[in-house]
Amino acid sequence: MKKLGVLSVLLALASPGLADDLLAPVSAMLMAQVTTPPLFRERCSGCHGSAAAFARKSLTLRDGVLVGNPSGRKVADYLASHGGLAPGEVPIVVDSLTRTRIEVSTEGK
Numbered sequence: 039m040k041k042l043g044v045l046s047v048l049l050a051l052a053s054p055g056l057a058d059d060l061l062a063p064v065s066a067m068l069m070a071q072v073t074t075p076p077l078f079r080e081r082c083s084g085c086h087g088s089a090a091a092f093a094r095k096s097l098t099l100r101d102g103v104l105v106g107n108p109s110g111r112k113v114a115d116y117l118a119s120h121g122g123l124a125p126g127e128v129p130i131v132v133d134s135l136t137r138t139r140i141e142v143s144t145e146g147k
């Protein structure tokens with residue numbers, strides 16, 4: 039077992055059909071969800087609702103960069119003066135919203 043360790047082992051046991059080359063990416067995704075602090079829930083959902091609903095309705099990925107609808111402003115720039123995040127927290131929230139945006143756009147496929 040490589041560096042992802044216990045999570046990969048559990049995943050392999052729980053999903054025996056999961057191809058070996060999917061183990062690492064799926065483990066990484068689960069690990070990201072487990073280790074991302076619940077910043078959005080604590081600091082943003084009061085006004086924006088769930089991250090999934092917000093990402094679906096208000097965010098777009100443009101060339102891999104997360105931007106707001108309809109302004110087209112980069113979310114990373116916008117959050118420098120919106121939402122009351124510390125500078126170090128902005129990339130965490132942007133990463134997690136980017137993942138959420140990708141997840142909601144592949145739903146139902």
Ligand code: HEC
Pocket residue numbers: 078081082083084085086096105106107108109110111113116117120121122123131
């Ligand atoms: C007090 C309520 C409130 C909180 C808390 C809040 N927002 Fe907002 N947010 C708004 C409102 C209202 C708008 C729309 C106003 C505008 O477009 O200027 C907005 C707009 C946005 C936009 C869209 C910008 C665009 O391009 O049009 C993004 C992205 C965003 N918020 C992210 C966040 C994130 C991430 C957090 C948490 C760190 C957060 N907001 C916290 C009220 C809030």
